[in-house]
Amino acid sequence: MRERFGQLATWLARLTVLSSHAMSEYISLDPEYGLDPDLVILHTNLELAPYGPERYANRAEGEEGSPLAQFLFQIEGLAALEIDGKRLIVRREPEAEWHALLDEIAAALKEFFL
Numbered sequence: 001m002r003e004r005f006g007q008l009a010t011w012l013a014r015l016t017v018l019s020s021h022a023m024s025e026y027i028s029l030d031p032e033y034g035l036d037p038d039l040v041i042l043h044t045n046l047e048l049a050p051y052g053p054e055r056y057a058n059r060a061e062g063e064e065g066s067p068l069a070q071f072l073f074q075i076e077g078l079a080a081l082e083i084d085g086k087r088l089i090v091r092r093e094p095e096a097e098w099h100a101l102l103d104e105i106a107a108a109l110k111e112f113f114l
Helices: 002-020 059-063 067-072 098-113
Strands: 029-033 039-044 054-056 078-084 087-092
Touching: 029 098, 039 098, 059 067, 059 078, 067 078, 067 098, 087 098
Parallel strands: none
Antiparallel strands: 029 039, 039 087, 054 078, 078 087
C-alpha cells in the first residue's frame, strides 16, 4: 500500500509541475562551485520546489522527503540536498566524483520531469 501511495504521489507531483510550468525539451544544469570541495549549487531551468524550499541533511531524511528528493537520493554518492526554486544545493560523499554524480543527477532530472 505504501509503495502505491509513493507512486501516486510521484505521479501527482510530476503532473502538477508539468501542468503549472511550461516545460522545455531540455534540462540545463549550471554548476556553481565554492570553497567547500564537497558542495555544489546546481542552477537549472526547471522549477524544482513548487511548494517551497526543501532541506535534507542526510540520506535517511531524503528517502522520506518529497518525490523528487526520494528519486535523487537513489543516486550513490549524494550525501545531503537542498531544493529551492530552480536550484539544487548538493553535498557529496567524500569518495564521490563530481563528474559522475552530476551526470547521474542530470539523468535523474530528465527521467523525473520529461
